[in-house]
Amino acid sequence: MNIYDIIFYIFALATVGSAFMVVTTRNIVHAAFYLLLTFFGVTGIYVLLTADFVAIVQLVVYVGGILILLIFGVMLTNKITNVQIKTGSLQLFPAAIGVGLFAGILVSALLNTEWKTAAGEAPKTTLNGLGFLLMNEYIIVFEVLGVLLLVALVGAASIARK
Numbered sequence: 137m138n139i140y141d142i143i144f145y146i147f148a149l150a151t152v153g154s155a156f157m158v159v160t161t162r163n164i165v166h167a168a169f170y171l172l173l174t175f176f177g178v179t180g181i182y183v184l185l186t187a188d189f190v191a192i193v194q195l196v197v198y199v200g201g202i203l204i205l206l207i208f209g210v211m212l213t214n215k216i217t218n219v220q221i222k223t224g225s226l227q228l229f230p231a232a233i234g235v236g237l238f239a240g241i242l243v244s245a246l247l248n249t250e251w252k253t254a255a256g257e258a259p260k261t262t263l264n265g266l267g268f269l270l271m272n273e274y275i276i277v278f279e280v281l282g283v284l285l286l287v288a289l290v291g292a293a294s295i296a297r298k
Contacts, residue, residue, distance in 0.1 A: 144184050151177030168207050175199045189262050212296050 154173035161167045175198045182191035270278055 140184060147177050147180040164210055172203055189266050
């Protein structure tokens with residue numbers, strides 16, 4: 137076991153532990169911060185897998201966009217007082233059976249797969265080719281999506297202001 141394996145297990149444990157805390161905590165603000173830790177753990181796993189573009193997209197889109205939107209949604213709706221929120225467990229036994237079956241399938245797939253390993257091979261980056269495609273072939277789509285996101289942001293701000 138080398139240092140990369142240890143770092144991977146640390147990220148995996150942090151990701152699974154914080155994801156568990158997201159679904160079990162009763163405080164929505166705490167759940168949002170546990171979700172932040174989950175997203176950072178997934179980003180760290182992507183970095184270890186040398187999926188650098190996916191890691192950056194994970195960081196920018198999920199941590200920088202969706203999570204901040206969730207936190208703003210919680211902050212803007214804290215004045216609602218007549219809403220009953222139920223946080224009890226409804227179908228615990230069927231859910232435990234489903235999770236057990238899924239875990240069994242995952243463990244079986246992990247144990248029965250012949251994994252390809254590349255010892256001594258330097259990791260190759262994907263950013264050069266993706267950057268070339270984004271700035272040459274798909275520049276119009278990239279700019280249109282930027283304008284669309286700006287319009288959505290202005291619309292959301294004007295709705296939240298009322």
